[in-house]
Amino acid sequence: MDIPSKYNPELVEDKWYKYWMDKGFFHSEPDERTPYTIVIPPPNVTGVLHMGHMLNNTIQDILVRRARMLGMNACWVPGTDHASIATEAKVVNKLKNEGIDKYDLSRDEFLNHAWEWTHKHGGIILEQLKKLGASCDWDRTCFTMDEARSESVIKTFVDLHNKGLIYRGVRMVNWDPSAKTAVSDEEVIYKEVQSKLYYLKYMIEGSDNEFVTIATTRPETILGDTAVCINPNDERFQHLKGKRVLVPLINRSIPIIEDEYVDMEFGTGCLKITPAHDIHDYEIGITHNLESIDIFTDEGTLNEKAQLYVGQDRFEVRDVIVADLDKAGNVAKIEDYTNKVGYSERTDVVIEPKLSTQWFLKMEELVKPALENVMNDNIQFHPAKFKNVYRHWMGNIKDWCISRQLWWGHRIPVYYLDNGKFVVAENDAAALEEARKLTGDANLTMDALRQDEDVLDTWFSSWLWPISVFDGVRNPDNKEVEYYYPTNDLITGHDIIFFWIARMIITGYEYRQQFPFKNVYFTGMVRDKQGRKMSKQLGNSPDPIDLMKIYGADGVRIGMLFCSPAGGDLLFDESLPEQGRNFSAKIWNAFRLVKNWEVDANIPQPEHARIGIEWFTEKLKEITATMNDHFDKFRISDALMTVYTAVRDEFSSWLLEIVKPEYQKPIDKKTYDEVINLFDQVLRLLHPFMPFITEELWQMLEERKDGESIMVAEWPAANDANTALVNNFESLKETISGLRKIRKDKNIPNRDQIELMIHAAEGSYFEEFNEVLKKMGNLSSISLVNEEVKGAISFRVKASEFYVPLNDLIDPEEELKKLEEELKYTQGFLNSVMKKLSNERFVQNAPEKVVTIERNKQADAELKIKMLEERINSLKG
């Protein structure tokens, strides 16, 4: 076989992905096997693959591939999310660049543009996932706005409304003046900004020189003031009670009210109240029955109610009004001030608190089972610390504002009549029927109905995802949802625990009386080496596609996982995929070594090879068991590290070196076949992490039939490893390391044979491994002795002592120094052991196993000390 000396991922990856697709390995249909289901966290339809997706989807693919190899019916459902705000913003922007204003278009015209955009860009990210090797069932690809999903969303709205859980209310919302929509609390990012605290004087009504001073960061809002508030306990302001003040510039008379909400320490202790533009002021306004004067337009400019600066932007007005106030003598002072200001996650403009009519979902009852079943571990979080965060949020839940003032999304199925009443229905026809019933007018036509202009929050569709992808909302009893739901694992970032995870759990219990997934695995954020978030502005995010071209998809996959514990942030650096690429090369080269051996069926298997294979066979069971344990506990990084070191150290450096025939000599058939078999097993353990290279090698390892694939090969068994053999072998390795150290210290070339004499003790020297010891140590002979050997360099493994006779090369002083250091250490060790053993309470209270271990330590240490002392005396003598 002609094997290229270097692994070239580009020649391999597309080929095997196509093979897997052609053979239908990714596709799942319900059958009698146990299902293993994951639904993808649907990426944003306008998005392109970034490093966060890479991490997240690599983990999903690993879990799905392993489940498949374990014989489960694995189904990974892919799809995308319509992302109302982000997509609409992009489409609006694109139209703007073409000279088209959104508001010159009809709703339908705009939606046509949005769909066009979606069809053009919507599939990109899914195609990119294929490069990563994602084994999604592409036949099941869903979109939150396709027909089945859309109908599910509308049906759910109607149902929740009928249950009395959806209501219309006026609330202070987070208004995004750029997107012209309300956004949820979770979509507001608070940033620390350098601003100013303005101290403004308000004249007291009926007086020419008396005034109160208030402090504000937002002087432009004074035009909406409807009161000034003091703390009733504040001694300084007792004389103001019951008086009124004049709003500067417009001279509106407003009352001085009293409320303990006012912090006497902050600012001047006098607070201006602007109920329409601050959430706390709004609440005080309600308590004190104050008027709300909304001075802003939806675009964030001032309206006629402000009286001044009408039509100007809120931030422009801030500068202008301060100058005017100063001129008018109302500015007492201006201080630098650092505060936190909310910005829209989507458009990055400053959020304006605004009174607005919106649709809300009552959460109080809905969250109960969702909270309970996380706290009692029916749903498990990995890592579990996120339970606390979850409990805190769910315990302080507020009603969910589900309407958005946008066009792209699911239009709210509420139809208004002229008389202000409304009906809620799944479609126009049903709405008309309802309306006719409501009005008693059988001749009513659609013209009399006006559908709500707003759409639903995107999360109101994605919270149905684990159900709706199996069409379980429209058809709750269908075969697919019955089979695949609940799903097994959800892999997602902890940043959307409330947006999405909590809400999916809520719908799971509301609509299927069951959790949507058994486990939630939280990934951390991918950051750059300095710990900064990856962002376009910083330009610190590499393009995953480029990375895969350079390092191979497998290399990038494992690079992402090398340092990625659950929930912890991943500090990405290009050395990681590089390490992954290097590992691919290592496996490739191991394969080249094995496949290039000349096989001779006529020679018998040497003893050292027999031992090596027997050992590795057992070791592999242990490795598999360790990996299984890591997987069970969602320690994906640890599972990878286990197989990584297994390949590098145990397989390549030990097994292959042990069985490797002498230069230019053939290998016996038995050993060869067994090594091929072990290689096959190792590739299987690697496959979930590195699907491409493992398939390539597995196909070349032996003759394969069309339709065979490592993807559907069985996961290796882990039962009943011979742990005694494996442990004994560790002593052998230690002995060989000891010999290597001597060679290094004394500059003895590896090709020169040396002699070894052993003063053996039980449990640390095993004669049955002699052939391996001889080969790996390049020994001319091994002999047993009963006493110390003079003129030799020695080392100890546990209680056995090993001697290499090297008269000429020994430096007695150096040897003595080493021996004395070792003696000192061992004596110290013995002391600590004896301290424990002489403590009666330890012997009485500690488990017997622990005591026995300490006794063994004592015996070993005593024996070792005796040998060391003999050596030292003999060298001195």
Added chain:
RNA sequence: GGGCGAUUAGCUCAGUUGGUUCAGAGCACUUGGUUUACACCCAAGGGGUCAUAAGUUCGAAUCUUAUAUCGCCCA
């Protein structure tokens, strides 16, 4: 201000319900190596008072309390 979490080797982090030589891994570092699979490698090494202090225990990186520093969420 309220809550949650973290602090272990130069860096990033494990440490599984307190007990095997338990102080670990990977990377980085030092030294040696043209042993023909691999320098994208191999071998051998150095490196930490487990943030600090007190406590519980026969025994603490692990449990308790306080302090310091940092991070996240909420206000």
